[in-house]
Amino acid sequence: MMSRFSFNNGECLRLDGSAYRISQVIDGSVQLTSFDNASITVRNIDELLARFADGQLKFLDENELSIGQRDLEQSRTIQRGLADFPDKIQRLALRRYKLLHEICPDGRLTIPRVALPGMLRSVWEKMEPAIRGERPPCVASFYLWRRSWLRAKFDVRALIDRWESRGQKPKPIPERLAELIDEGIERIFLTPQRESLSETMDWIQFEIEKENQRRAPEDALPSVSRRMLKRAVARIDRYAILKARFGERYAREAIRVYKKGPICTRPLERVEVDNTPLDILVIDSSTGLLLGRPWITAMIDAYSRMVVGIHISFRKPNALTVLRCLKHAVLPKNYVNDRFKTVNGEWKAYGLIHQLVCDNGLEFHARDVDMACADLGIHVIYCPTRSPQMKGRIERFLKTLNYGLVHLQPGTTFANYEKRHAYDSEAKAVVTLEALHEIVHRWVIDIYSVTYHRGILTTPQQKWDEGIAKFPPKLPPSIDIVNIYLGESKKRVLTKNGIEVNSLQYASPALENLRRRCGDIEVTVRGDPDNLGTIFVLDEEARQYVEAKCTLPEYAEGITAEQHSWMLRKARKDYTTSPFRHALLAAKSALREDTTTLIEEGNSTTTKRKGKAKVKRPKANRVQRELMVQHEETRPELPLEPEPDEDNSPNSEPDDQDEYVDVPLFPTKRAPISRGIPEQGSA
Incomplete structure (x- = not known):
């Protein structure tokens, strides 16, 4: 039985961090004397009872009135009970308590001393055999127990032996x-x-x-x-x-003792993001060669534990992977059932995020991420360095994803090399990147979202549905806003050929209007890496983005930047082994040899003329040079077969052409001219 207190003279209590002693009680009022400065305070008993019910008042015993306890404001603590001691100690304390409670329940001993041994034996015989012991206690021991019990105000813990102090004390050392x-x-x-x-x-x-x-x-x-x-x-x-x-x-x-994280009241109020390599080796779908371990960037809602966005790629975490994951989190996921036929459920998570919690990785500190989040009204919160517990939900999810899904797939690398043992990850790898996407989608939608979560006492899907029923998700005005703000930003020059991005040409009437007003200028270009069919160009004068379509819409529409890059590399690789490339190299080599021969012949002619008087050649005027140029351009093409010699037979028709022929200003292809260039003035 614990100690009992009341608002009587001499009782001590702690109120507002200070210790007081009750000096006087008069007509429902209590006069309190402070232990610190002996000041006197008068309080109403009803007020003190209310403070006691709120946990702001605590009665103190003699042990708690020490100087150290009295000077420092203590937190709310409770002493250990009898059940916290070993079984042997519990039985001894219960034996003494039952004896005292049967003989003197209020502490007053009403029987004479000579009758006490018989009373002790009669009470001892009525006890349970498990606690009464081998023989009844003696009178002296009973008096010692009664004295300790009264001093502790009937606290049963006063009847416990100081068993913790048993044993020989260590000898003092020099x-x-x-x-x-x-x-x-x-x-x-x-x-x-x-x-x-x-x-x-x-x-x-x-x-x-x-x-x-x-x-x-x-x-x-x-x-x-x-x-x-x-x-x-x-x-x-x-x-x-x-x-x-x-x-x-x-x-x-x-x-450290970790506490519960921030409490959220609605979906998308706080979303945590992080990335990690998946513990699995992925192969190429066409060649079967190993491509390595992919990275995943994931976002999870702190309110419902619902996964709102993911992005899987072989690129190490950068600003583009974060923006792609953020775009996936904001937009509705209607593509799931069309792209992955094996997925049964729906991925209902979408909407603009209020707070995005991330660590201090360089990809999260990128300027493109900051600007994109600011444009969409997303507040980015950076956790302190080396404090993963500040975003423990996403850390736990990524561990669950690797241990609960990825480690069960063929080709897994497990968490570390020691756990592989004799498992050959490279030989067992059969999962392609597209298959990995489907596996992760199936697990997130059909398993994780509908599994009971002890942190929210329900499933993430049910918690999400309850939250959006009261707070529906918010969306931007159009998908073009998402594509622009969360797209890849580049600087390009607007020319007569439009704008070239990723080796593709883009043009539109809006670009023609911009070039007509500003000429060839450098502009900001934003595009969606998942669709190269359209880009958006910033018109700084109009202060808005204008759309530009690819000049090859049948190729670029719906293709991703990674697919386009792969196609370009494949085209270059195929060209290096094609016969056209060998013919091109042979033609270039032959042309270079012919040019070298002409140069050598010209040098030999110049050498023969050495030692002779330098002949001064007359220079042709502008009109003569123009006539000679047009004469050279109007020469017929070389025939494929050698032409026969001139027909000198008597039946041949005489040549009735003039000796000199005028050359038009804009020559056209005609019969070959066999005469020389007319001299100046003979027109």
């Missing part, structure tokens, strides 16, 4: 030996080298031997024992030991 032990612990044990107790004991023993060389034999210090050293280490605070040996951060994490 003061100098205690100093050497403390010095050894500080210099050897409490260091970042993390040396063992054995090394510490060896150092202490060496110092003891050095000390004994300066002492008389009768004053020699005893040797240090391991038990003596452990007892000295046990007196040091555990946080101080961990901080000295492992660092402050490790010590702080080792003693």
